[in-house]
Amino acid sequence: xxxxxxxxxxxxxxxxxxxxxxxxxxxxxxxxxxxxxxxxxxxxxxxxxxxxxxxxxxxxxxxxxxxxxxxxxxxxxxxxxxxxxxxxxxxxxxxxxxxxxxxxxxxxxxxxxxxxxxxxxxxxxxxxxxxxxxxxxxxxxxxxxxxxxxxxxxxxxxxxxxxxxxxxxxxxxxxxxxxxxxxxxxxxxxxxxxxxxxxxxxxxxxxxxxxxxxxxx
Amino acid sequence: xxxxxxxxxxxxxxxxxxxxxxxxxxxxxxxxxxxxxxxxxxxxxxxxxxxxxxxxxxxxxxxxxxxxxxxxxxxxxxxxxxxxxxxxxxxxxxxxxxxxxxxxxxxxxxxxxxxxxxxxxxxxxxxxxxxxxxxxxxxxxxxxxxxxxxxxxxxxxxxxxxxxxxxxxxxxxxxxxxxxxxxxxxxxxxxxxxxxxxxxxxxxxxxxxxxxxxxxxxxxxxxxxxxxxxxxxxxxxxxxxxxxxxxxxxxxxxxxxxxxxxxxxxxxxxxxxxxxxxxxxxxxxxxxxxxxxxxxxxxxxxxxxxxxxxxxxxxxxxxxxxxxxxxxxxxxxxxxxxxxxxxxxxxxxxxxxxxxxxxxxxxxxxxxxxxxxxxxxxxxxxxxxxxxxxxxxxxxxxxxxxxxxxxxxxxxxxxxxxxxxxxxxxxxxxxxxxxxxxxxxxxxxxxxxxxxxxxxxxxxxxxxxxxxxxxxxxxxxxxxxxxxxxxxxxxxxxxxxxxxxxxxxxxxxxxxxxxxxxxxxxxxxxxxxxxxxxxxxxxxxxxxxx
Numbered sequence: 001x002x003x004x005x006x007x008x009x010x011x012x013x014x015x016x017x018x019x020x021x022x023x024x025x026x027x028x029x030x031x032x033x034x035x036x037x038x039x040x041x042x043x044x045x046x047x048x049x050x051x052x053x054x055x056x057x058x059x060x061x062x063x064x065x066x067x068x069x070x071x072x073x074x075x076x077x078x079x080x081x082x083x084x085x086x087x088x089x090x091x092x093x094x095x096x097x098x099x100x101x102x103x104x105x106x107x108x109x110x111x112x113x114x115x116x117x118x119x120x121x122x123x124x125x126x127x128x129x130x131x132x133x134x135x136x137x138x139x140x141x142x143x144x145x146x147x148x149x150x151x152x153x154x155x156x157x158x159x160x161x162x163x164x165x166x167x168x169x170x171x172x173x174x175x176x177x178x179x180x181x182x183x184x185x186x187x188x189x190x191x192x193x194x195x196x197x198x199x200x201x202x203x204x205x206x207x208x209x210x211x212x213x214x215x216x217x
Numbered sequence: 218x219x220x221x222x223x224x225x226x227x228x229x230x231x232x233x234x235x236x237x238x239x240x241x242x243x244x245x246x247x248x249x250x251x252x253x254x255x256x257x258x259x260x261x262x263x264x265x266x267x268x269x270x271x272x273x274x275x276x277x278x279x280x281x282x283x284x285x286x287x288x289x290x291x292x293x294x295x296x297x298x299x300x301x302x303x304x305x306x307x308x309x310x311x312x313x314x315x316x317x318x319x320x321x322x323x324x325x326x327x328x329x330x331x332x333x334x335x336x337x338x339x340x341x342x343x344x345x346x347x348x349x350x351x352x353x354x355x356x357x358x359x360x361x362x363x364x365x366x367x368x369x370x371x372x373x374x375x376x377x378x379x380x381x382x383x384x385x386x387x388x389x390x391x392x393x394x395x396x397x398x399x400x401x402x403x404x405x406x407x408x409x410x411x412x413x414x415x416x417x418x419x420x421x422x423x424x425x426x427x428x429x430x431x432x433x434x435x436x437x438x439x440x441x442x443x444x445x446x447x448x449x450x451x452x453x454x455x456x457x458x459x460x461x462x463x464x465x466x467x468x469x470x471x472x473x474x475x476x477x478x479x480x481x482x483x484x485x486x487x488x489x490x491x492x493x494x495x496x497x498x499x500x501x502x503x504x505x506x507x508x509x510x511x512x513x514x515x516x517x518x519x520x521x522x523x524x525x526x527x528x529x530x531x532x533x534x535x536x537x538x539x540x541x542x543x544x545x546x547x548x549x550x551x552x553x554x555x556x557x558x559x560x561x562x563x564x565x566x567x568x569x570x571x572x573x574x575x576x577x578x579x580x581x582x583x584x585x586x587x588x589x590x591x592x593x594x595x596x597x598x599x600x601x602x603x604x605x606x607x608x609x610x611x612x613x614x615x616x617x618x619x620x621x622x623x624x625x626x627x628x629x630x631x632x633x634x635x636x637x638x639x640x641x642x643x644x645x646x647x648x649x650x651x652x653x654x655x656x657x658x659x660x661x662x663x664x665x666x667x668x669x670x671x672x673x674x675x676x677x678x679x680x681x682x683x684x685x686x687x688x689x690x691x692x693x694x695x696x697x698x699x700x701x702x703x704x705x706x707x708x709x710x711x712x713x714x715x716x717x718x719x720x721x722x723x724x725x726x727x728x729x730x731x732x733x734x735x736x737x738x739x740x741x742x743x744x745x746x747x748x749x750x751x752x753x754x755x756x757x758x759x760x761x762x763x
Contacts, residue, residue: 059587076591083594091588096505097531097578105516109523110593117515134513138506152592 047213179204357386398465569648616645
């Protein structure tokens with residue numbers, strides 16, 4: 001990906017505000033993420049990292065402010081936005097009757113990939129789910145389900161990748177793999193926004209850190 | 218009896234009865250009101266149940282008196298065969314439920330705390346065995362008696378059918394319990410298929426008699442004699458199996474006992490919320506977990522075609538719903554044969570709804586949470602359209618295959634060709650829309666306002682959860698039942714489809730309204746030359762790039 005593409009603004013967040021009842025979770029958040037750039041939301045538990053991510057992907061509606069993806073106002077039902085934004089947050093569901101490999105095959109085909117076999121195999125290999133390829137999602141361990149969730153983001157075209165604590169339930173090797181994979185994605189011009197408590201991962205992808213909430217007193 | 222342990226000293230033998238009494242004491246100690254007080258608090262509900270129950274019983278008796286006078290071949294066939302079909306269905310359902318839940322279950326807490334103790338599990342589980350057998354007997358008898366009553370059978374025959382259903386269910390539950398002790402499933406599965414096929418065959422025979430293809434002579438008497446055989450066989454099987462099951466109680470694995478209980482607990486939770494789609498989700502997940510893995514197949518097509526082709530592949534992977542769908546085609550013929558052709562559209566549409574629901578797993582998963590839906594590059598309407606293609610084709614085939622029934626070609630009221638085809642089409646559309654509604658309707662919103670009732674409070678949407686699907690059937694088919702022109706039903710169906718496809722999202726509409734209001738205020742403020750920009754303090758802290 002060239003330098004011009006890397007300068008392109010993929011995500012713009014302006015004056016984002018979100019409150020639950022009388023409790024304001026986040027207020028006045030401005031954020032710009034360029035192609036090839038990784039931004040990490042950090043902060044203590046309850047600081048609003050997941051809330052911000054949910055607003056960014058359209059799962060939650062901000063009380064004020066705006067979110068734009070590639071210049072288009074965020075509307076999570078817009079097919080163009082869905083085509084551009086890959087998400088790994090906690091609301092991912094699976095078809096109970098489709099195996100691991102069938103999920104990835106279906107997703108790749110839905111995104112218009114004609115012969116997805118090689119890509120699906122490669123991603124399965126990367127997330128170390130080859131032995132579980134024909135298993136149904138309910139029989140996977142929580143770590144394996146996490147890997148499958150990550151895999152769904154890598155078998156499809158994407159311009160922005162949003163992840164909520166992707167290191168969760170991954171072992172040390174898994175975190176190392178994820179760091180390497182995300183570094184490659186960044187080099188290819190992907191914009192990444194993630195919430196994470198894993199310094200090794202943030203270091204691996206050279207993430208710009210945005211700290212949310214008051215520091216612990 | 219006691220033993221000496223190095224660490225604990227003298228250790229006595231645990232007494233199962235004492236353990237159970239101890240638990241009962243704890244439970245009673247924690248109760249804050251007795252059953253009478255609970256009933257007093259819920260007097261409105263109790264009154265309602267009694268009132269509705271009385272109305273139902275009165276309607277059933279009226280129907281029995283009205284139908285018992287009918288002596289046509291169709292009525293005689295129905296009287297002779299429908300109770301048998303009902304008993305066969307009861308027996309098949311008994312086997313399915315027994316295999317799925319246990320039939321003997323223990324809660325996770327009992328599994329963890331009690332089963333771990335050095336006690337004889339037979340003494341702990343004996344009560345469970347008896348309870349499951351009693352439930353099977355009474356439920357089987359009640360349902361069989363109800364169907365026999367509705368077909369106009371005499372009181373004696375109703376009693377015989379009740380015994381057949383009750384004792385048959387008792388026998389099969391006891392047999393399943395005995396098999397549970399061996400952890401063996403294939404015999405109960407085979408029996409379940411045989412009995413289920415017998416139920417469908419009986420319905421087919423009913424249609425055959427109504428059409429004049431099969432003789433009706435002596436059917437009622439033969440049918441009742443068959444009921445005696447079922448009752449007798451059920452009793453013998455039940456008694457023998459009960460002894461065997463009791464003997465094997467000691468060997469049932471703890472996991473096998475608690476799995477059924479956790480399934481029941483999950484389903485109970487969903488059922489109390491009247492979210493029957495969630496009850497089904499739990500069953501589907503449970504089945505998938507038991508299956509574990511599948512032979513992976515390569516998908517086909519791109520874009521929304523990939524979703525459609527996956528649904529087609531599902532038909533081959535799991536053909537059982539297809540068998541049920543095929544069986545459901547008998548229903549309009551059977552209803553017509555019973556001489557209640559006026560009610561054929563709503564009754565058959567409800568059956569079609571139930572038959573189409575298993576083909577809508579994709580719709581369910583893609584509408585219950587947004588996460589997976591968001592992964593696909595389509596709008597919600599595009600996704601919904603794609604995942605209802607296969608059920609819609611099945612509904613259309615069903616409509617074509619059942620058109621002769623609505624025409625009255627095999628008995629019952631005769632309609633002209635246009636009216637018959639229209640009735641079949643409207644029924645198929647109603648069944649399809651009802652299934653879509655049942656699978657994709659949002660659950661009750663517990664975050665919104667709630668309504669006070671006698672036993673606490675409930676969100677208003679909870680009441681409508683019970684009517685999911687049924688409302689669509691009523692909306693689309695009742696106009697033709699009441700003799701209104703067919704275009705009224707078709708127009709209602711078109712509007713309903715448009716709403717179901719686009720997803721009537723109240724929250725989203727309110728958000729859009731709010732957004733428009735905000736933009737208007739900003740525009741006003743801009744014209745007045747002042748900014749509405751948020752000037753509140755920014756709480757975000759930033760650190761330098763690593």
